[in-house]
Amino acid sequence: MTENNLANRHLNDWEREAILERAYQLARRNVFSNEFERFDLSNEWFRVSAPHDLQNIIESNRKVTQSFIAEFQNFWQEDAGHARRTEEQKHFVCEIDLQKAFDDFIMKLKFTRDSDSGEFTSLKSVILRYLETENNARATIYLMKKGEIRERQLTKKDEIQQLFQGKNPRTGEVIYPGDSEIKDFANLTIQIHNLNLINREIGEVFENVYSIAVWIPEEMNKSIIRLGESLA
Numbered sequence: 168m169t170e171n172n173l174a175n176r177h178l179n180d181w182e183r184e185a186i187l188e189r190a191y192q193l194a195r196r197n198v199f200s201n202e203f204e205r206f207d208l209s210n211e212w213f214r215v216s217a218p219h220d221l222q223n224i225i226e227s228n229r230k231v232t233q234s235f236i237a238e239f240q241n242f243w244q245e246d247a248g249h250a251r252r253t254e255e256q257k258h259f260v261c262e263i264d265l266q267k268a269f270d271d272f273i274m275k276l277k278f279t280r281d282s283d284s285g286e287f288t289s290l291k292s293v294i295l296r297y298l299e300t301e302n303n304a305r306a307t308i309y310l311m312k313k314g315e316i317r318e319r320q321l322t323k324k325d326e327i328q329q330l331f332q333g334k335n336p337r338t339g340e341v342i343y344p345g346d347s348e349i350k351d352f353a354n355l356t357i358q359i360h361n362l363n364l365i366n367r368e369i370g371e372v373f374e375n376v377y378s379i380a381v382w383i384p385e386e387m388n389k390s391i392i393r394l395g396e397s398l399a
Contacts (some may be wrong), residue, residue: 297387
């Protein structure tokens with residue numbers, strides 16, 4: 168509500184969303200004219216499907232992300248891992264105040280695809296609720312491939328086909344567990360990805376596109392109830 172007030176947005180434009188413990192129901196369904204969608208963000212990765220929809224959004228997110236990265240230039244350290252990892256599998260990491268990560272980074276990013284913006288709003292709601300009671304919460308930030316560009320393919324739906332690099336090798340001794348395992352189980356984790364997105368069908372390339380993946384630990388486990396389409 169505070170965010171909408173500050174932005175001077177009309178009531179009709181407000182996100183209709185509530186946070187509810189999983190053990191409870193919101194009320195009798197027959198008293199509502201809209202369907203409710205319920206989902207759980209904990210122990211899951213939030214990933215952006217289409218960070219490249221609009222050029223002005225690409226440029227805005229690039230500026231926000233590069234400023235955020237530069238702010239902690241003296242704190243980045245190479246993450247721990249197998250000695251035989253490739254350069255693609257080595258990342259920078261630092262731990263910072265979650266409130267700062269939320270205010271200076273997450274809240275400044277923009278996403279235009281409906282599927283992304285809806286989940287991103289839910290993600291922000293969970294983090295904001297957690298910060299209301301946890302003043303000393305921390306966030307672990309990973310700069311994937313130390314900020315160097317990775318290439319990713321776009322699907323026919325114009326979405327990132329596979330953001331995360333997989334486990335290597337698939338059998339035997341694990342040299343790299345896969346991007347999905349690059350997280351801090353104690354803290355909210357933000358992975359920052361710098362991407363060249365390639366649509367081979369039409370020969371289009373979106374260069375230097377920054378995007379994020381966010382993992383919420385069990386401690387922050389909340390369910391979100393979001394008002395969906397009208398039942399009428």
